[in-house]
Amino acid sequence: MTLETKKSVFVELGKFLSQFSEGASAQKSDVLYNDIFFEDFENLIRLSQSHNGWYTPEQVYFSIQSWAEALTIENIDKWLSAYKIDENDENPKTIALILAGNIPLVGFHDFLSVLITGNKALIKTSSNDQHLLPFLAKYLIAVDESLKDRITFVEGKLENFDTVIATGSNNTARYFEYYFKDKPSIIRKNRNSAAILTGKETNEELEALGEDIFRYFGLGCRNVSKLYIPKGYSFEAFFQAMFKYQDVIHYEKFANNYDYNKAVFLMSNFKLLDNGFLTLKEDSSYASPISSVFYEYYENLEELQRRLQEDADQIQCIVSNNLTANSIAFGETQKPQLWDYADNVDTITFLLTTK
Missing domain, CATH: 3.40.605.10 (Aldehyde Dehydrogenase; Chain A, domain 1)
Incomplete structure (x- = not known):
């Protein structure tokens, strides 16, 4: 051929x-x-x-x-x-x-x-x-x-x-x-994906972020499972935007995970933010369980950028308004192009050069 x-x-x-x-x-x-x-x-x-x-x-x-x-x-x-x-x-x-x-x-x-x-x-x-x-x-x-x-x-x-x-x-x-x-x-x-927020995002951008969080019920490596937010960030606008995805709780497997993971967090006395179908937990890890997203505060964007570079082997993609190199627009994580390689490993080059 x-x-x-x-x-x-x-x-x-x-x-x-x-x-x-x-x-x-x-x-x-x-x-x-x-x-x-x-x-x-x-x-x-x-x-x-x-x-x-x-x-x-x-x-x-x-x-x-x-x-x-x-x-x-x-x-x-x-x-x-x-x-x-x-x-x-x-x-x-x-x-x-x-x-x-x-x-x-x-x-x-x-x-x-x-x-x-x-x-x-x-x-x-x-x-x-x-x-x-x-x-x-x-x-x-x-x-x-x-x-x-x-x-x-x-x-x-x-x-x-x-x-x-x-x-x-x-x-x-x-x-x-x-x-x-x-x-x-x-x-x-x-691998997991993260988003960097500044508090200046529009409702449309936050709704698009919901697509990055909830598409495929959060099971993909390109799903956002971690938020970086500035000190003093208010989640009010975030939760208002997430309301668009409330029907996700009607899927039994997702609902079971939501109930289970919320119960585990509460029994461990973790402080949670909760809207009835999504929990937010302050945590330094990238891999949050289904129906939950971790968040972490940042004070200095340059320091955050350095940390993300150090953790590159744990991160599939980063969503932001061009706050990092190669950042992805809100709502676009589950629409990779043919040239967007998983783990940034060029599969074609590997196949062409491996003896």
């Missing part, structure tokens, strides 16, 4: 995904193989919550739409323009992918990167996300049958691979590092 062919295959996938949105999915006449795949994919989306209680249709549709917007020829060309990818992929490497399942299609970027660089993907999905990616792989193979020999899903032990990209918790990462110590690898651990 030439690079242009591979690009076109994923553009077709983007067109297919663009048809699906909550309450408004509709077939487009120019999309390939709708007769085979459209209805089955719509049914799979509706069934996703039965496979994983966190995968509500709203969250799955959001993920699908995000990938539909990313998989355009303009975005793919811009992404790959920084690399020299060999048109000859007759000697592909086999890349083992161990995927997480915290949010829908969380491993898709690794899958895309492996195939677009002309390699083979040997995939072990998370038990929490076993259906969406295999379905999309079937669609890609229908578009170009030569991909059939490039995509393999395995349930048991991973064998006969050259390189590994594995995502998991800090505990599983230690296992991965030992188990794959003789293989070139990218091993991803727990």
